[in-house]
Amino acid sequence: MTVYQATASAPVNIACIKYWGKRDTKLILPTNSSLSVTLDQDHLRSTTTSRADPSFQKDRLWLNGVEEEIKDGGRLATCIKEMKALRKQLEEKDSSLPKISGFPVHISSRNNFPTAAGLASSASGFAALVASLSALYQLSTDASQLSLIARQGSGSACRSLFGGFVAWQMGERADGADSYAVEIAPREHWPDIHALICVVNDEKKGTSSTSGMQRTVETSPLLQHRIKHVVPERMAAISKAILARDFDTFARITMQDSNQFHAVALDTDPPIFYMNDVSRAIIALIVEYNRVAVANGGKLKAAYTYDAGPNAVIYAPKENIKEIVELIVKYFPQADKFKDPFELFGAAGVQGKVVEGFNEGVAKPYGVGAVKGLIHTRVGDGPRTLGAEEALLGSDGLPLKA
Numbered sequence: 263m264t265v266y267q268a269t270a271s272a273p274v275n276i277a278c279i280k281y282w283g284k285r286d287t288k289l290i291l292p293t294n295s296s297l298s299v300t301l302d303q304d305h306l307r308s309t310t311t312s313r314a315d316p317s318f319q320k321d322r323l324w325l326n327g328v329e330e331e332i333k334d335g336g337r338l339a340t341c342i343k344e345m346k347a348l349r350k351q352l353e354e355k356d357s358s359l360p361k362i363s364g365f366p367v368h369i370s371s372r373n374n375f376p377t378a379a380g381l382a383s384s385a386s387g388f389a390a391l392v393a394s395l396s397a398l399y400q401l402s403t404d405a406s407q408l409s410l411i412a413r414q415g416s417g418s419a420c421r422s423l424f425g426g427f428v429a430w431q432m433g434e435r436a437d438g439a440d441s442y443a444v445e446i447a448p449r450e451h452w453p454d455i456h457a458l459i460c461v462v463n464d465e466k467k468g469t470s471s472t473s474g475m476q477r478t479v480e481t482s483p484l485l486q487h488r489i490k491h492v493v494p495e496r497m498a499a500i501s502k503a504i505l506a507r508d509f510d511t512f513a514r515i516t517m518q519d520s521n522q523f524h525a526v527a528l529d530t531d532p533p534i535f536y537m538n539d540v541s542r543a544i545i546a547l548i549v550e551y552n553r554v555a556v557a558n559g560g561k562l563k564a565a566y567t568y569d570a571g572p573n574a575v576i577y578a579p580k581e582n583i584k585e586i587v588e589l590i591v592k593y594f595p596q597a598d599k600f601k602d603p604f605e606l607f608g609a610a611g612v613q614g615k616v617v618e619g620f621n622e623g624v625a626k627p628y629g630v631g632a633v634k635g636l637i638h639t640r641v642g643d644g645p646r647t648l649g650a651e652e653a654l655l656g657s658d659g660l661p662l663k664a
């Protein structure tokens with residue numbers, strides 16, 4: 263008997279221009295466009311296996327081995343339903359195709375990093391779901407079309423359907439048909455963009471993005487200013503900077519937009535605080551690091567950005583990452599040895615030191631554990647279809663043990 267099964271992986275993306283606010287909460291249509299960098303799946307990824315089988319009783323999904331409820335009309339159910347509808351269209355056009363769109367599906371997914379901890383697991387998770395169903399159903403749908411469906415799982419997920427530098431165009435239509443992701447540039451255009459993730463907290467967060475952003479829409483006058491007068495110009499300027507590989511402008515806009523996103527969170531009633539003292543100390547370090555570079559006649563060397571949580575993501579050209587790791591470790595000593603995927607450090611390892619001319623008084627040093635871990639990664643590619651050996655479902659259609 264034929265087994266209808268496929269496995270795919272999808273990357274995380276971290277926004278430089280933040281999505282924060284919906285004009286339609288069911289269709290997940292945003293109040294502003296956004297733009298992100300896709301990170302390398304070699305380091306952070308969601309992997310998902312989907313199988314369609316007439317013997318299954320109903321659609322089921324396991325996340326990291328634990329079954330999640332697929333609520334009627336909920337985000338998971340919507341994505342699965344939309345993907346089945348695309349398969350059905352194909353079957354109606356080509357009667358030689360097996361009619362699998364009517365079969366229930368079993369889906370098993372794993373994240374190789376903490377779930378729901380502000381590391382954008384919902385983005386890679388829904389992108390991997392859509393990518394694995396697209397492979398299962400052998401759709402030839404392009405990534406922008408698939409992003410329309412991933413968007414309905416989690417807004418930021420639509421951007422994980424592409425590698426490289428990706429914009430989510432907010433669109434204007436009430437049905438959301440023009441609210442999808444597009445590639446600004448592939449990773450090969452600017453592979454030198456690396457990222458250092460400083461894990462400040464890997465536990466489930468207090469105010470979810472979904473509920474936080476709606477409170478902002480309802481109560482923040484600053485958000486209205488941001489939507490109308492700030493984001494449109496920034497989207498155009500940062501896209502231009504990416505195409506010109508102009509890191510100075512890219513960095514300036516990325517930091518400004520992170521700051522404004524956290525300002526609208528603070529402008530929400532009651533206020534929302536996602537950053538903590540450790541996050542703010544990391545900002546002070548990057549600001550000082552850039553000040554020294556500019557004082558020496560250079561340009562900005564790093565950009566920080568924060569999502570709905572205290573973890574920092576620092577974007578920088580590869581050549582600066584070594585100095586940045588040394589800087590962070592000087593103020594935030596690490597319990598574990600730095601995992602060095604790009605082999606920047608020799609046998610001596612990370613010492614913890616600052617660059618010449620750095621004012622060490624800009625932040626106080628912390629003890630071990632304030633920054634729990636450092637992940638060095640870089641701009642990456644879009645979803646990948648994987649071979650059967652990577653499958654996460656056993657022959658019984660149930661999740662394999664990790």
Ligand SMILES: Nc1ncnc2c1ncn2[C@@H]1O[C@H](COP(=O)(O)OP(=O)(O)OP(=O)(O)O)[C@@H](O)[C@H]1O
Pocket residue numbers: 308309325371372373376377378379380381382383384385386387388390391418470471569570
């Ligand atoms: N691999 C996956 N497959 C399907 N759904 C997933 C997967 N990973 C995460 N999710 C969904 O996303 C939810 C977590 O999303 P949430 O927005 O709370 O956290 P986050 O994405 O880590 O943080 P943020 O989006 O603010 O950076 C999970 O509870 C689950 O419903």
Ligand SMILES: C[C@@](O)(CCOP(=O)(O)OP(=O)(O)O)CC(=O)O
Pocket residue numbers: 276277279280281282290296384415416417418419471472473568569570
């Ligand atoms: C701060 C952000 O990371 C917010 C992401 O919000 P989500 O995409 O997680 O929200 P929902 O659409 O409600 O699922 C900024 C961004 O990724 O652009």
